[in-house]
Structures are given as C-alpha cells and as structure tokens.
Amino acid sequence: MSGEISRRTFLRGTLAGAVVVAGFDTHLRSWVSAAELEHRATALAEDFPTFDGVLLLDDASRAAAADDFGRLVHRQPLAVLKPGSVDDVVKLVQFARRNNIKVAARGQAHSTQGQAQVEAGVVVDMATLATVHEINPTNALVDGGTRWLDLITETIPQGLTPPTLVDFLELTVGGTVSLGGIGGQAFRFGPNVDNVLELEVVTGRGELVSCSPVHNVELFDAARSGLGQFGLIVRARVRLMPAPPNARLYQAFYSNLTGFLSDLERLIDDGRFDTVQGFAVPDGAGGWLFQLETTKYFSPGQEPDDASLLSGLSFNPGTQSAQDMTYFDYLNRLAPLVAFLRQIGVWAFPHPWVNLFVPAANAQTLIGETLSTLTVDDVGQGPILIYPFNRELFRTPFFRVPDSRHFFIFALLRNAVPPTPERAAQLVAANRTLFERAMMLGGKRYPFDSVPMTRHDWQKHYQPLWGALVSAKRHFDPDGILTPGQGIF
Ligand SMILES: Cc1cc2nc3c(=O)[nH]c(=O)nc-3n(C[C@H](O)[C@H](O)[C@H](O)COP(=O)(O)OP(=O)(O)OC[C@H]3O[C@@H](n4cnc5c(N)ncnc54)[C@H](O)[C@@H]3O)c2cc1C
Known part of the structure; x- marks a missing residue:
C-alpha cells in the first residue's frame, strides 16, 4: 500500500513540465500529445492503450533516457514510459510489437555504453515499479525496479539479507538479474542470478509469464543474464538468509x-x-x-x-x-x-x-x-x-x-x-x-x-550457447523489439 502511495506521489512529481502522450499517429509513426490531439484529424491508432502511469514525450524526459553512467553514448527515444503497474508494461510491449517500435527497460542506467537506451523507441523507466511486496524468512518478492539498497533497508531490521550483494546498492534487482550480479560474497553463494527463485517477465510477445527452475524453465534461464533480450523483469523472488549483526x-x-x-x-x-x-x-x-x-x-x-x-x-x-x-x-x-x-x-x-x-x-x-x-x-x-x-x-x-x-x-x-x-x-x-x-x-x-x-564477438561470447540464444530470442521476442542497445542482434 505504501508503495502505491509513493508511486503516485512520484508520478505526480514527474509530471511537472512533462508532456504526456495521448495517442500514436500511425501514418507519421509519431506520438501525439494531449494538446495536439484536438487538432489532429486523421490516422490516430485506435488501439493506443490507456496507462496507469504516464508515457512522456517532452525533451527533458527523453534526454534523461538518452544518457547513462558511461556518458559515452546518447540515443534519443521517442518516448519514456513511467509505468504505474505491471499491466502498463504489458500494454506498452503489445502496442510496440503491433507497431514495430523498439523497447528497452531502464533500471538505474548504470550501464556504461547505452545498453538501456533505445534510439527512436520507448524506454521503460522501471524506477516507478519498485515496491517490496513480501519479506519471508527465506525470500523476498520485489518489483524489478527495486534497488538493492531499498530491499536491505527493509530486510536487515528483520535479521535477513540476500546471500550475495553487489558492491554498489543503487543498482536495481531487474537490471542486476539481467546481467549477473557479483560482489564479495559471490565466491561462496554464487552471483545474484543464481540466488533468484522466481521471476515475472513481460516477454517480447507482450505476455506476462512467471518462471522458475521448475516452471517455464526456458524463460527462467533466458531472462537471467539475458541482457534484456527476452523480456522485462517486472518482479523477482530473491533468496534471503539470516543477516549477521x-x-x-x-x-x-x-x-x-x-x-x-x-x-x-x-x-x-x-x-x-x-x-x-x-x-x-x-x-x-x-x-x-x-x-x-x-x-x-x-x-x-x-x-x-x-x-x-x-x-x-x-x-x-x-x-x-x-x-x-x-x-x-x-x-x-x-x-x-x-x-x-x-x-x-x-x-x-x-x-x-x-x-x-x-x-x-x-x-x-x-x-x-x-x-x-x-x-x-x-x-x-x-x-x-x-x-x-x-x-x-x-x-x-x-x-x-x-x-x-x-x-x-x-x-x-x-x-x-x-x-x-x-x-x-x-x-x-x-x-x-x-x-x-x-x-x-x-x-x-x-x-x-x-x-x-x-x-x-557476440557469437564467440556465447559459444557454445549462441544457437540457444538465437532460438530463445526467436521464441520470446519474435519481432526483435527488445533492448537493441546491447548490439547483439
Ligand atoms: C557504479 C557502479 C557500480 C556497479 N557495481 C556492480 C557490482 O558491485 N556488481 C555487479 O555485478 N555489477 C555492478 N555494476 C554493473 C551493474 O551490474 C550493471 O550496471 C547493471 O546494468 C545493473 O544496473 P542497473 O540496474 O542500473 O541496470 P541498467 O544499466 O539500467 O540496465 C542494464 C541492462 O538490463 C536491462 N534491464 C534493466 N532493467 C531490466 C529489467 N527489469 N528487465 C529486463 N531488462 C532490464 C537494460 O535494458 C540494460 O540492457 C556496477 C555499475 C556501476 C555503474
């Protein structure tokens, strides 16, 4: 509940000076703001979704999404989604797929070479989906945009901790699980990706699918260290263990x-x-x-x-x-x-x-x-x-x-x-x-x-799993709309 309230407050905060998208011009292949909508006579997509959050069009929002920690690469998206719900991510990916628009999730953009950017596509800013939903003695259920700092701030007072943590806690769970996640404890407990019990993923098909080591295993194996190629991780159940004082x-x-x-x-x-x-x-x-x-x-x-x-x-x-x-x-x-x-x-x-x-x-x-x-x-x-x-x-x-x-x-x-x-x-x-x-x-x-x-280089990087990577891409993102900033396909 508190997560819902803070999300609404956050969204309200982002709206100052922001331009919200209200439609998509299928002819010009461009977004249309609410102000422009009344003057537009033709060709608006009838299936443009309504979002719980906001799809932003203004220069400041797009410039922020065209930057990352590397400050080396700047690819300007057409719009930035600040999702208000998991359903927003599903609707956006389905709409993007129908209209051949590229999409990438952005955690905290601690990539250094544009990996979370998408030229002329839509960046999904996962920071608005950052609620810690459950904490149990053995695991926690969190949104993909949750930062490790926010998770341990809640678990440590309860005497619990993830077994492995990254050195820098402002990274997101979804972004880290898309990479690997290493720190000083990984020699004993393995990386973050090997301490995840279950994921909920919006695949490139626009389907919300849960997966684990025993259920939809192919997606579970693809999404972990998947560099955002197969879906957007909207929720993760991560392992917890007793925390030392x-x-x-x-x-x-x-x-x-x-x-x-x-x-x-x-x-x-x-x-x-x-x-x-x-x-x-x-x-x-x-x-x-x-x-x-x-x-x-x-x-x-x-x-x-x-x-x-x-x-x-x-x-x-x-x-x-x-x-x-x-x-x-x-x-x-x-x-x-x-x-x-x-x-x-x-x-x-x-x-x-x-x-x-x-x-x-x-x-x-x-x-x-x-x-x-x-x-x-x-x-x-x-x-x-x-x-x-x-x-x-x-x-x-x-x-x-x-x-x-x-x-x-x-x-x-x-x-x-x-x-x-x-x-x-x-x-x-x-x-x-x-x-x-x-x-x-x-x-x-x-x-x-x-x-x-x-x-x-990418083929060599994945050998002998390059074929498995290509086949997972075809299966989970058949139109190749997800995360082009990695430069793999
Ligand atoms: C200061 C700093 C310290 C770091 N420390 C460590 C460390 O200690 N250990 C370590 O292992 N790594 C570390 N890293 C690297 C880090 O793992 C990566 O930057 C990783 O990308 C996570 O950052 P992020 O959450 O900001 O994700 P982003 O950089 O925003 O995203 C990374 C990639 O994953 C995709 N993505 C993001 N969120 C999702 C999601 N929810 N679902 C699907 N795809 C998604 C993006 O599109 C992008 O391709 C560090 C990086 C920096 C800059």
Missing part, C-alpha cells in the same frame, strides 16, 4: 602480484572469511600495490580471532588493519565515497569502464602485462578490481564466465580525465585492445561496460 573489515597490502593472486585463491578455497575481494592501488612511485579486502561477520561478544584469520597469508608485514562496523554499513560502504564523487562532479564524468573475467591460470599474465604499462591517469583515479570466484557456483547459462575452476574479474573502473569525448574515445579504444588480449587468454566480458563488440 556486524562485520570486521580486514585490509592488507602486497607488493607481489603472484603472492596476492595465490592468497585470493587460497581464501576462496578455505572459506575462512565471509567476503574476499582485491584491488590494485597506486604505490605512490608510478607502480601498483595489491590490496586484499576481506570481512568476517560476527555477533557482539564473539569477535573474530585476527591472528588466526590472517595466518599464512603473504601480505607485506605490518600493512594489515581491521575495522568493525555494522553489517548494513559494510554493505553500504561505498555510499560516502559516491556522495563525495557526486559532490565534486566526478560521478558525472565519462566512465569508459572495462570488466573482464579471466581464468586463474592466465590472471597473472593479463593483470601483470596490463599494469606494467598502466598509469594512474589511464584510470583517472578510478578503482581497479581483482575479485576471485569459484566457477562451480556460476550456473546460469547465459552468464558467460571462463571455464576454469577459479577465475577473476579484472576491472578498470575508469574516469575519463579530462572529461572530453576525445579522451573517452581513447580509453574505449584501449578497452578494446585489453578485451582482445583477455579473449586470447580464455577471458569473457561482463557486458555492462564500454567495449565495442562485433556480431562475431
């Missing part, structure tokens, strides 16, 4: 990449910590140090034993530290940094990010080679991630990761500095070079980032 965050630094990578693998094998992550950080002398970041969860009175947890690791002696915080503050640890970056304007810079998965056996080669020439300016002081994962916990077919027992993500989360189109283009070209090297080493791309891809 506190986390102790450990950090330690390494000069030696080999020792660092080997400790990361060792830690995900022996499972002594609850989260395991790593970073490359500037050493202050033009090179790189490696930062181990792990946590151990605990209840007051049962503090972890630091000495035994850190024993046998090869970090530089004396560089280790430990800090206690609540579990919520640990999960939301990036919030103060993000607030600062927003304040100084860097959050709005172009972000030509590159995110690559690399088999453990070749991680030293890819990371070592890259860092031997990479400068702090090449990442614009953005972080460099090196996280380890267990392959056996990545079971979603279309989440493409290397076929090796352990693999790493190696991610350059670049800020383009200076924030010019020329600098951003240079960095995108550098991403492409790095991508090609990673592919030679058995790597895969985490495709929300900024790497130009050919159709051949």
